[in-house]
Amino acid sequence: xxxxxxxxxxLAGYGVGDFGLNIYWNSLTLMLMFWYVQIVGLDPKIAGxxxxxxxxxxxxxxxLVASLASRTRSRFGTYRPFLLFGSFALGLSFxxxxxxxxxxxxxxxxxxxxxxxxxxxxxxIVAVPYAAMSSRMTVDSNERSELSGMRMIFAFLGxxxxxxxxxxxxxxxxxxxxxxxxxxxxxxxxxxxxxxxxLLVCFFLTNEExxxxxxxxxxxxxxxxxxxxxxxxxxxxxxxxxxxxxSAAGALWTIPLAFYLEANSDIFANKEVxxxxxxxxxxxxxxxxxxxxRQFGKKRCWYIATIWHLIWSLWLAIFGPFIIFGVPxxxxxxxxSGSAFAVIIWALIPDTVxxxxxxxxxxxxxxxxxSSLFVQKASGAIAGLGxxxxxxxxxxxxxxxxxxxxxxxxxxxxxxLSPAALLIVTCIILYKMPLTGHIHAQIxxxxxx
Numbered sequence: 479x480x481x482x483x484x485x486x487x488x489l490a491g492y493g494v495g496d497f498g499l500n501i502y503w504n505s506l507t508l509m510l511m512f513w514y515v516q517i518v519g520l521d522p523k524i525a526g527x528x529x530x531x532x533x534x535x536x537x538x539x540x541x542l543v544a545s546l547a548s549r550t551r552s553r554f555g556t557y558r559p560f561l562l563f564g565s566f567a568l569g570l571s572f573x574x575x576x577x578x579x580x581x582x583x584x585x586x587x588x589x590x591x592x593x594x595x596x597x598x599x600x601x602x603i604v605a606v607p608y609a610a611m612s613s614r615m616t617v618d619s620n621e622r623s624e625l626s627g628m629r630m631i632f633a634f635l636g637x638x639x640x641x642x643x644x645x646x647x648x649x650x651x652x653x654x655x656x657x658x659x660x661x662x663x664x665x666x667x668x669x670x671x672x673x674x675x676x677l678l679v680c681f682f683l684t685n686e687e688x689x690x691x692x693x694x695x696x697x698x699x700x701x702x703x704x705x706x707x708x709x710x711x712x713x714x715x716x717x718x719x720x721x722x723x724x725s726a727a728g729a730l731w732t733i734p735l736a737f738y739l740e741a742n743s744d745i746f747a748n749k750e751v752x753x754x755x756x757x758x759x760x761x762x763x764x765x766x767x768x769x770x771x772r773q774f775g776k777k778r779c780w781y782i783a784t785i786w787h788l789i790w791s792l793w794l795a796i797f798g799p800f801i802i803f804g805v806p807x808x809x810x811x812x813x814x815s816g817s818a819f820a821v822i823i824w825a826l827i828p829d830t831v832x833x834x835x836x837x838x839x840x841x842x843x844x845x846x847x848x849s850s851l852f853v854q855k856a857s858g859a860i861a862g863l864g865x866x867x868x869x870x871x872x873x874x875x876x877x878x879x880x881x882x883x884x885x886x887x888x889x890x891x892x893x894x895l896s897p898a899a900l901l902i903v904t905c906i907i908l909y910k911m912p913l914t915g916h917i918h919a920q921i922x923x924x925x926x927x
Contacts, residue, residue: 491683498676500636526866532594537855544848569670627768641753711834729861747804783818
């Protein structure tokens with residue numbers, strides 16, 4: 479086997495894990511709030527609250543799982559065992575999540591919340607170690623960009639599968655209705671099988687390397703390590719701020735998207751057509767943004783992607799959707815820029831591990847990845863709650879056959895302007911962050927010596 483084929487196999491082996499995780503993640507971001515409101519029949523505010531509490535628990539559990547995972551020692555490595563043993567529980571919990579409990583009132587809400595907490599716990603047990611694996615597979619910043627790019631290719635393939643097949647499968651198993659509870663449950667079960675299989679493939683095709691400086695047996699409480707990391711790692715805090723704002727921007731764009739398509743169903747193509755084209759756009763953008771990041775640097779790539787996003791968002795907000803064959807072109811173009819932020823942020827996060835190690839003398843992957851995923855989930859939780867409140871304020875009514883023009887317009891303003899404003903702020907913070915590819919390369923060289 480040639481060096482190139484081994485490298486591609488290693489990259490693909492890691493990337494396929496995110497295909498499995500994004501079967502779950504994108505089903506949630508695109509469908510869960512819609513499922514709560516349209517199928518279960520929850521008030522949008524209540525649906526937003528259940529979303530918030532489930533994701534808030536997910537965020538709280540991230541640092542705990544990160545600390546546990548970083549202390550694990552086994553013949554499979556530090557992080558890989560969690561993929562092997564956690565993938566089955568994750569699949570089963572996803573089926574439970576999209577099951578409509580035969581209860582009403584507070585008991586129904588409580589059951590939905592318990593199902594959300596169980597799923598979020600299982601997701602954390604797999605997703606946190608998976609993310610941390612990237613810091614053990616290579617210490618080269620450019621290779622991490624490639625690793626992140628390949629990961630995002632598979633992530634957006636998962637996005638494409640969910641976008642293309644979820645609603646058609648719901649209709650197929652739900653006697654032609656995309657609002658069928660049985661259709662959603664069967665689709666969830668089949669999705670869980672695909673997600674579990676992908677995570678198992680990732681386990682068998684990856685390996686971990688010895689970290690720079692060797693394994694560290696850190697017996698401090700995770701909260702003490704986290705405080706130390708935030709105090710001594712000057713690259714971590716601004717990166718967490720960027721991650722928080724970027725995750726909020728992503729959630730404020732993706733969560734209302736199904737409602738936007740529903741509110742404009744008389745002029746738009748079927749949901750799966752539009753969602754599939756968005757996913758295809760992000761997928762096509764992934765290798766392009768990866769090459770731009772390698773050529774011009776990660777920060778410059780972020781600025782370019784933000785400008786692209788702003789142009790199309792302002793066009794949508796000011797002039798409304800430009801429609802070709804039922805497809806809003808600005809929405810597809812905005813999706814193209816989304817892959818840039820995902821590639822860059824997950825290439826930068828492992829770089830801060832060595833940055834913190836160099837300045838503090840302690841390699842702390844748990845604090846870096848635990849805090850990163852905490853911030854990502856907390857941001858999404860707050861954004862989801864905000865979307866639920868917004869839908870109630872603007873008068874979105876799931877009982878109506880069609881929403882009012884004012885309601886559709888307000889959703890349009892929300893998905894166009896809110897994410898764009900947050901991305902502008904991320905550029906300012908990222909500009910101030912004291913970490914570049916050149917600095918990271920110097921740090922790795924000194925740590926290696």
